[in-house]
Amino acid sequence: MHTHARKVLTAALFAAGFCAPALAQQTPAAAPAAAPAAKPAAPPAWQQGRGAAMADSKLAPHAGKNTETPASEIPIDKLKLPKGFKAEIWATGIPGGREMARGAKGKIYVGTRGIGRVYEVTDQGDKRASRIVVDKLNQPAGVAFQDNSLYVMSIDKVLRYDGIEDKPDVPAVDMTAAFNIPLTTHHNWKYISFGPDKKLYVPIGAPCNLCEPPEHAAQIRRYNADGSGMEVIARGTRNSLGMDWHPKTGELWFVDQGRDWAGDAGPEEELNRVTKMGQFYGYPYCHAMGIPDPDIKKDKPCEGVVKPVTTLGPHASVLGTKFYTGNMFPAEYKDTLFIARKGSWNRTKKFGYDVVNVKLSPDGKKAKVKPFLTGFMNAKDDSFWGRPAYLLLMPDGAMLVSDEQLGAIYRISYSGGKKK
Amino acid sequence: MLSRLIEGRRAWLLAALLFSAPAAAQLTERCASCHGPDGTSITPGIPSIAGQPKVYVENLLILVREGVRGSAAMQQQMKGVSDREIIALAAHFAKLPLRPTPGASNAALIKQGRLATARYRCGICHLHDYRGREGSPRIAGQREEYLSDVMRAFRDAPPPGSEANMSAAMYGVSDADIRAMAHLLAHSP
Numbered sequence: 001m002h003t004h005a006r007k008v009l010t011a012a013l014f015a016a017g018f019c020a021p022a023l024a025q026q027t028p029a030a031a032p033a034a035a036p037a038a039k040p041a042a043p044p045a046w047q048q049g050r051g052a053a054m055a056d057s058k059l060a061p062h063a064g065k066n067t068e069t070p071a072s073e074i075p076i077d078k079l080k081l082p083k084g085f086k087a088e089i090w091a092t093g094i095p096g097g098r099e100m101a102r103g104a105k106g107k108i109y110v111g112t113r114g115i116g117r118v119y120e121v122t123d124q125g126d127k128r129a130s131r132i133v134v135d136k137l138n139q140p141a142g143v144a145f146q147d148n149s150l151y152v153m154s155i156d157k158v159l160r161y162d163g164i165e166d167k168p169d170v171p172a173v174d175m176t177a178a179f180n181i182p183l184t185t186h187h188n189w190k191y192i193s194f195g196p197d198k199k200l201y202v203p204i205g206a207p208c209n210l211c212e213p214p215e216h217a218a219q220i221r222r223y224n225a226d227g228s229g230m231e232v233i234a235r236g237t238r239n240s241l242g243m244d245w246h247p248k249t250g251e252l253w254f255v256d257q258g259r260d261w262a263g264d265a266g267p268e269e270e271l272n273r274v275t276k277m278g279q280f281y282g283y284p285y286c287h288a289m290g291i292p293d294p295d296i297k298k299d300k301p302c303e304g305v306v307k308p309v310t311t312l313g314p315h316a317s318v319l320g321t322k323f324y325t326g327n328m329f330p331a332e333y334k335d336t337l338f339i340a341r342k343g344s345w346n347r348t349k350k351f352g353y354d355v356v357n358v359k360l361s362p363d364g365k366k367a368k369v370k371p372f373l374t375g376f377m378n379a380k381d382d383s384f385w386g387r388p389a390y391l392l393l394m395p396d397g398a399m400l401v402s403d404e405q406l407g408a409i410y411r412i413s414y415s416g417g418k419k420k
Numbered sequence: 421m422l423s424r425l426i427e428g429r430r431a432w433l434l435a436a437l438l439f440s441a442p443a444a445a446q447l448t449e450r451c452a453s454c455h456g457p458d459g460t461s462i463t464p465g466i467p468s469i470a471g472q473p474k475v476y477v478e479n480l481l482i483l484v485r486e487g488v489r490g491s492a493a494m495q496q497q498m499k500g501v502s503d504r505e506i507i508a509l510a511a512h513f514a515k516l517p518l519r520p521t522p523g524a525s526n527a528a529l530i531k532q533g534r535l536a537t538a539r540y541r542c543g544i545c546h547l548h549d550y551r552g553r554e555g556s557p558r559i560a561g562q563r564e565e566y567l568s569d570v571m572r573a574f575r576d577a578p579p580p581g582s583e584a585n586m587s588a589a590m591y592g593v594s595d596a597d598i599r600a601m602a603h604l605l606a607h608s609p
Contacts, residue, residue: 060545061585063475063555066482068503095482114479116488136488186588 057261061345062384066115068093069406075385076410079375084330084416087373090400091128094119095407099191099241099320100392100400101145105165108392109133109150110402110409111143113189118143118152120164121409128409134159134172139185142192144200146225151175151200153192156183158227178227182216191241191319191390196250200225205239209260210284210295218283220254234274236281236305242321242390247335249362251275253309255318255339258287260346267291268311269318271339273364279306309360310367315344316352320390320402328397329414336360340388340401343377353377353384355391355401373401373412444508450497451509459516467566470516476557477510489579520561522606533604536597540589550608564606571598 071089079087096112097119103109108121110130117135121128134140134152142153150161152172158179159172179202182188187205195201199222206218220234220243233252234240243254252274258267267287285293285301288311292301312318320340324333336359343353355373360366376386389404399412451469455461459470469477484490485498485506501509537543537550545556552558559567571590573579575598578587590598 058544058547060556063479065475066479067507115482116486135486 059346059348064096064114065405065407066095068095069408071408074406074408078385079373079410081373081412085412085414087401087410087412089408090411091121091130091409093407094121094130094402094409096404097402097407097409098141098389098404099143100390100402100409101143101150102392102394103145103150103165104148107165108400108409109143109145109152111141111152111191113139113141113404116140116154120168131168133161133164133168139189141189142202144192144194146194146198146200151192151225153179153181153190153202155185155188156181175227179223180227180230184217187239191243193243194225195222195252196245197222198225199223199229201233201243201252203237203240203243203254205237206283210293212284212296232278234272234279234281236283236285237272238283240272242319242339244321244323244337246273246362247323247325253321253323253337255312255321256281256283256308257318258315259284259293260315262294264314264347264349266311266314268314269316270308271310271312271318271321271337271358271367272306272308280304281306281308309364310358310369312339312356312369313341313351315347317342317344317387318352320388320392322391322393322399324393324399326393326397326399329399330416332359333357338372338391338399340391342387342389342404343384350377350379350382350384353387355388376403444505447501447505447509448512451513458519459513460519461563461566462521464563464565465569466563468518468520468562469513471518471551471561472510472514472558473552473554473556474507474510474514475554476552477513478506479555480557481506481509518558518561520563520606522561522564525607526603529600529603530607532597532600533602536593536601537604540593540597540601542589542601545585550605559605560608562606564602567602567605568598571602 069092071092074089074092076087076089081087094110096115097110098113099111101109106123110119110121112118116137116139118133118137118140119130120133121130137154138156140152140154144151148163148165150164152159156176158175158181160175161170161172164170181202182204184207186207190203193201201220201222203220204217206213218235218237219232220237220240221230221232223230234254237256238259239257240254243252245252254272254274256270256272258269270288272281282302282305284296285298286305287293289307290302318339319342322338324336324338336357338355338357340355341352344351353376354371356369357372359368373388376388377384385405386403387405388401390402392400394400401410401412403410454463454466455469459468461468480489481498482503484494485501487495542550542559546552546559550558550560571593574586575590575593
C-alpha cells in the first residue's frame with residue numbers, strides 16, 4: 001500500500017514538473033477559463049515561476065497585522081521628507097487599511113484585504129473617528145466614490161451605498177451580477193477608480209505569479225457606473241493597482257507589479273501610460289524595458305509591447321499612484337506623480353517601503369524617480385515597520401498616505417519650513 | 421507531571437501579573453479550559469496553542485472575533501474581546517513551551533510525510549523545523565487529527581482572507597498525503 005503510494009507520488013512529481021520551465025510549458029494546455037478540475041498540485045500562486053535555483057529560498061510574503069496599533073506605538077519620527085514637509089499621524093485604528101476614497105462631504109472610506117472590512121473615517125477637526133461600514137467581505141480592497149455613492153469591490157462582490165455620508169445605515173445595493181467580475185482570488189484584491197469620464201476602472205490581475213493568463217485576466221477594464229458597457233483598456237498587465245489621469249492630457253497612467261522568483265534585480269516594476277485603447281503591455285512574455293521572460297518563452301517576446309514610461313525598482317510592490325494637483329506643495333511638484341511602494345518580500349534585501357515622486361513630461365519622456373517619503377525601512381538590519389499602500393489628495397493640498405501594516409493614515413503637508 | 425503543573429501555574433501567575441485588565445486572567449483561563457492549562461491540548465479536534473508565533477495568533481483571533489474564520493464555538497468565545505486582550509493572550513501562549521504526547525509513530529507514514537512536506541515545500545513559510553514564524557503557525561507537535569482536518573478544510577472549503585496562500589498550497593493534495601503529513605508533523609519535536 002505504502003510502496004504503491006510512493007510510486008504514485010513519484011509519478012505525480014514527474015507529471016507536475018518540479019521546476020518552473022516545466023510548469024510554464026504545462027500551463028497553456030491547462031489554462032481553460034473554466035474552474036479547474038482536480039489535477040496534479042500546482043505550487044501556491046505566489047510560488048509559481050520559482051526556478052530550481054530558488055527552491056530552498058525562505059522568502060515568503062510578510063505577515064500583515066490585524067490588530068489595532070495605537071498612535072503611541074507608531075514611530076512617526078522615523079519618517080523623512082524633503083525640507084519644509086511634515087508627516088503626522090492623521091488616523092489610527094484601521095487595521096489593514098489600503099485604498100482610500102473621499103466622499104462628497106469629506107468622509108474617507110478605506111478598503112482592506114484579509115480582515116474583510118471597509119472603514120469610514122470622519123474628520124472631527126482635532127481628531128478622527130472611524131467606524132466599520134461593512135465586514136466579513138472577501139478582501140474588499142477596492143473603494144471609490146461618485147455622485148454621493150460609495151462603491152466597494154471585493155474578490156467576489158460589488159456593493160454600492162447610496163447617500164452613505166448622511167445615512168450611515170443605508171443598505172448596500174448588490175451590483176455583483178451587473179459587473180460580472182471574474183472570481184479568481186489571486187491578484188484580484190483590486191483598487192478601483194472613477195475616471196474623468198465617470199466610468200469605473202477595474203484592474204483584473206493575473207491569477208498567478210507567472211502563467212499564460214486566461215482571456216479574462218491580466219487586464220484593466222472600465223465599466224459604466226451601473227456595471228454595463230465593459231471595455232478592456234489595457235492587456236498584458238500582471239498586478240496593476242494604482243492608476244490616475246494626467247491633469248493636462250487626461251490620459252490614464254498606471255503602475256504594474258513585476259513577477260517574482262526571477263532574482264533580486266527584478267524585472268523592475270513599471271509605470272505605464274495609455275495612449276490607445278486595448279494596447280498590450282507585455283505580461284507574461286516581456287517585462288520592464290524589454291526583458292524577455294526567462295521561463296515563458298515565445299518568438300519575439302517584446303514585439304508590439306508598449307514599453308513603460310519608466311521602471312520603479314525591483315519587487316517594490318508599487319501601489320497608490322496620484323498626480324499632484326493641489327496648491328500646498330511647492331510649484332516644482334505640480335502635475336508630478338507620487339507613487340506608494342509598499343515594499344518587497346521576494347528579495348533578499350528589502351526594497352521600497354516608501355513614497356517616490358516622479359517628475360515627468362506629459363508625453364512620458366524624461367521621467368525621473370526620486371524618493372520622497374522614506375524611513376519605513378531600516379536598510380542596516382533589513383527591517384521595516386510600515387508599508388505605504390495608497391495616496392489621497394485632500395482639498396487643502398495635503399496628501400494622505402495609508403499604512404497597511406500599522407492600520408494608520410499619515411498626513412503629509414508643506415509649510416516651507418515655517419513652524420505652525 | 422508535578423513540575424509541569426507547577427510550571428503551568430507559574431506561567432498563569434506571570435500572565436495574571438502582566439495583564440493590566442482584571443479580565444485578562446479570566447480570559448487565559450477560558451482558553452485553557454479547552455486548549456489545556458499550559459496550552460497543550462489533550463482533547464481531540466482542539467489544537468494546542470502553546471508556542472505559536474504571536475503574530476499568527478493575533479491575526480487569527482481577530483478574524484475569529486470578526487466571524488470571518490473559525491468555528492461557531494470559537495467565534496462565541498471571542499465575542500467582545502478587545503484587540504489589546506488578544507495581543508496579551510497571543511504573547512502569553514507564544515511563551516509557553518509545547519509538550520505534545522502524540523503516541524506511537526508509524527515509520528512508513530513518517531517516510532511518506534517527509535516526501536510530501538518536501539514536495540509541497542511546507543518549510544518555506546513554516547520553516548524547516550516547522551516551528552512557524554510571523555503569520556505562519558507552528559505545525560510541529562500539533563495534534564494529528566487537527567492538522568488533517570485543517571489541511572482538508574483549506575483544500576476543500578478555502579476560508580476567505582489573505583491566507584489564500586494556504587488554500588493554494590493545499591490545492592490537489594491527496595487525502596493520503598494529508599494523513600502522512602499530519603502524522604509526521606504531529607511527531608516532529
